[in-house]
Amino acid sequence: MSQLSIDDIRVLCDAHSKPLELHFQYGTAGFRTLGNTLDSVLFRVGILAGLRSKRLDGKTIGVMVTASHNPEADNGVKLVDPRGEMLEAAWETHATVLANASTTDDFLHALDLFVRNVKIDLSKPSRVVYARDTRPSGVALISSLEDGLKAIGAEARDAGVTTTPILHYLVKAINTKGTKESYGDDSEDGYFKKLSDSFKKLVAGRPKITPLVIDCANGVGAPIAAKLVEYLGESIPLILENTSITTLGALNNACGADFVKTMQKLPPSLVEVLKPGQRACSLDGDADRLMYYYLDDRGYFSMLDGDKIAALVAAFIVDLVKLAGLESTIKVGVVQTAYANGASTRYLAKRLPVKCVPTGVKHLHHAAEHYNIGVYFEANGHGTVLFSPQAQETLANHEPSTPAQSTALNHLVNLTHLINQTVGDALSDMLLVEVVLAHKSYTGVEWNSLYADLPNRLVKVVVSDRNAFRTEDAERRLISPSGLQAKIDELVRRYDGGRSFVRPSGTEDVVRVYAEAILKTQADELAFRVAGLVYDEAGGDPSRRPK
Numbered sequence: 001m002s003q004l005s006i007d008d009i010r011v012l013c014d015a016h017s018k019p020l021e022l023h024f025q026y027g028t029a030g031f032r033t034l035g036n037t038l039d040s041v042l043f044r045v046g047i048l049a050g051l052r053s054k055r056l057d058g059k060t061i062g063v064m065v066t067a068s069h070n071p072e073a074d075n076g077v078k079l080v081d082p083r084g085e086m087l088e089a090a091w092e093t094h095a096t097v098l099a100n101a102s103t104t105d106d107f108l109h110a111l112d113l114f115v116r117n118v119k120i121d122l123s124k125p126s127r128v129v130y131a132r133d134t135r136p137s138g139v140a141l142i143s144s145l146e147d148g149l150k151a152i153g154a155e156a157r158d159a160g161v162t163t164t165p166i167l168h169y170l171v172k173a174i175n176t177k178g179t180k181e182s183y184g185d186d187s188e189d190g191y192f193k194k195l196s197d198s199f200k201k202l203v204a205g206r207p208k209i210t211p212l213v214i215d216c217a218n219g220v221g222a223p224i225a226a227k228l229v230e231y232l233g234e235s236i237p238l239i240l241e242n243t244s245i246t247t248l249g250a251l252n253n254a255c256g257a258d259f260v261k262t263m264q265k266l267p268p269s270l271v272e273v274l275k276p277g278q279r280a281c282s283l284d285g286d287a288d289r290l291m292y293y294y295l296d297d298r299g300y301f302s303m304l305d306g307d308k309i310a311a312l313v314a315a316f317i318v319d320l321v322k323l324a325g326l327e328s329t330i331k332v333g334v335v336q337t338a339y340a341n342g343a344s345t346r347y348l349a350k351r352l353p354v355k356c357v358p359t360g361v362k363h364l365h366h367a368a369e370h371y372n373i374g375v376y377f378e379a380n381g382h383g384t385v386l387f388s389p390q391a392q393e394t395l396a397n398h399e400p401s402t403p404a405q406s407t408a409l410n411h412l413v414n415l416t417h418l419i420n421q422t423v424g425d426a427l428s429d430m431l432l433v434e435v436v437l438a439h440k441s442y443t444g445v446e447w448n449s450l451y452a453d454l455p456n457r458l459v460k461v462v463v464s465d466r467n468a469f470r471t472e473d474a475e476r477r478l479i480s481p482s483g484l485q486a487k488i489d490e491l492v493r494r495y496d497g498g499r500s501f502v503r504p505s506g507t508e509d510v511v512r513v514y515a516e517a518i519l520k521t522q523a524d525e526l527a528f529r530v531a532g533l534v535y536d537e538a539g540g541d542p543s544r545r546p547k
């Protein structure tokens, strides 16, 4: 596709004018706000994606249209770099600048400046692959994106309605095709085959897996999990729930990973479905987060979040590395954020190096790349495991000296295929968890007893300007508004085992407050008292003060 003339671009640009009163920001996970305000952003992101590809010599860039865990009315867009990772940080700023140019003239001027500053050779080819989740606003937004891609002359590939992790997989598979780093066939079929083949090898010879219930959040995870079921055959019985992708208002509503994590309870729709002792898991709206849970014999709900997944998976991998005789060559480490439960950090830190970074996949992913095998999970269930090129080479060339070493080595190699290393992937992570449970002969109860979570509470506070809240020390301390951190410290000191922090969300227009303490009532009280401080500081309406 060739690039249009500047006049044609101008006409397209006029058709996607920016709402003057709105400011857009490329945040934790791209642009994210009400879906019906994003037309101009999608058009401009189409152009930006094309330019990013040109800048990288025609490598394929990914564009995902989703607002993931947010309510159905929200939507968003994020760019995926050629290895399947998040967009380079410097370009996030460029994206914000371009999205906020007020008029067509301003935008074309900003674009021209940007192309010259970043030294983009416009004669280079540009290739973009894009997809969307099931949100109703996605159809129109994709058409705005396509106009942007047309304007810049990008060779565009529509990956349709699919999960965020599959889009990341496709980007990496396309860019490594025909090379010795080939990541797999660049199709959904290639993805499903890669996951299901390695899963079947990893659970071969293990006792039959008991049925697992999947809450698909009424999102794109539903059709994708249904396809996965066909590839997995009898290796694991999966029961799909919350699969109503065409029911308006159903997406992420009283279901899904974010609901389970924040409410710390079973989605109401599963109350009649889940039997005592049975495992279940919830995906989020674009299937990049995973929460596990079960009902114990007395029917009490127990949650196994991203921290519990990290503990389970990291310990399993450390054991396999030892069994394979690679302990001195391959170092395993874990990356968490401030939201990690204090008990999980203590459990993990006794066994292997643990690093804390700010929220956002890009921070976790980059930190995990510093280990030979880096396990990263956010408490909200977003995470994956990265095997460095050096670790993969070691696994490929290591000569095992005993049958036990050979088995462990094979398991590690199969894990590199099972795990979607480009980004957190709920379905790949779910299969990973099932592999570990099958190998350890664990039910949810044994898994849960690796350590006992400290009671905790997460609260959202609506403030007039969340940007007034700035943090340091991996978001564990506030540097502004000035004086607020000292008040929080003073409050925290009064609670046994108390810990609390405050940070602005990058995906919702709120400030988040996290608190934990030895007793549940104390964690709740601490969270609400800190939320009250935040609210008072932000000068909010007393009638909406958190209680």
Ligand code: G16
Pocket (backbone or CB within 6 Å): 028, 029, 067, 068, 069, 070, 284, 288, 289, 359, 360, 361, 378, 380, 382, 504, 505, 506, 507, 508, 512
């Ligand atoms: C996104 C990011 C996650 C982050 C979450 C919440 O998840 O990918 O890294 O933890 O937003 O971020 P915040 O607290 O800044 O709103 P998702 O699943 O919504 O794409």
